[in-house]
Amino acid sequence: MSMPKNTEYSSSLHADRHIGRYVTSTETDNDLCYPASYLLRNPGIPKSIFASVTLEDLSCLDVSVLPGELIDIDIEFVARGHTVLVAGAISTRWHGSCRRCLIDVSGDLSFTVNEMYQQHPEDELIYPIANGMIDLEPLVRDAIVTKLPLTPLCSPDCRGICPDCGADLNEGECRCSTSVDPRWAVLDRLKI
Numbered sequence: 107m108s109m110p111k112n113t114e115y116s117s118s119l120h121a122d123r124h125i126g127r128y129v130t131s132t133e134t135d136n137d138l139c140y141p142a143s144y145l146l147r148n149p150g151i152p153k154s155i156f157a158s159v160t161l162e163d164l165s166c167l168d169v170s171v172l173p174g175e176l177i178d179i180d181i182e183f184v185a186r187g188h189t190v191l192v193a194g195a196i197s198t199r200w201h202g203s204c205r206r207c208l209i210d211v212s213g214d215l216s217f218t219v220n221e222m223y224q225q226h227p228e229d230e231l232i233y234p235i236a237n238g239m240i241d242l243e244p245l246v247r248d249a250i251v252t253k254l255p256l257t258p259l260c261s262p263d264c265r266g267i268c269p270d271c272g273a274d275l276n277e278g279e280c281r282c283s284t285s286v287d288p289r290w291a292v293l294d295r296l297k298i
């Protein structure tokens with residue numbers, strides 16, 4: 107019996123006949139490790155994968171990709187000499203709270219990546235091929251964490267909450283802004 111060529115790509119992968127790609131799904135495996143040997147033996151011949159996985163502990167400040175949120179990874183590998191180039195797209199959804207009014211907000215995150223893997227990288231920007239495997243998880247984690255929004259807002263013109271009484275100013279003025287004693291208002295003007 108002859109072995110199918112894609113056994114190189116671990117048992118959790120199966121060929122998607124329609125688009126000629128290799129697919130890994132969360133139902134079978136959450137593993138993002140791919141053997142580098144086929145690529146390094148066949149420089150210039152690309153191999154693409156599509157993976158849909160979930161990862162835990164993916165956050166920056168209080169913005170995060172929730173543990174059950176799917177992360178779609180559409181990547182092409184190709185070897186050039188001893189380097190495996192990894193290029194493609196990653197998309198998922200983030201959750202957090204509005205920096206100004208603190209209500210829950212979420213949004214789509216979609217971006218491209220372009221990275222390199224080597225057996226014994228001397229440059230810290232290059233990911234290591236360890237035990238003959240390309241592990242995409244650190245790349246995916248690094249990429250997502252650096253792309254999460256630092257100041258998520260429910261809307262660009264969110265008015266936030268009053269620092270004095272805590273009222274949500276998106277729902278209207280609070281008492282603080284209307285109850286300034288006219289005598290103090292005169293002093294305010296004098297200070298200028």
Ligand SMILES: [Zn+2]
Nearest residue numbers: 204207260264
């Ligand atoms: Zn807001």
Ligand SMILES: [Zn+2]
Nearest residue numbers: 268271280282
């Ligand atoms: Zn107020």
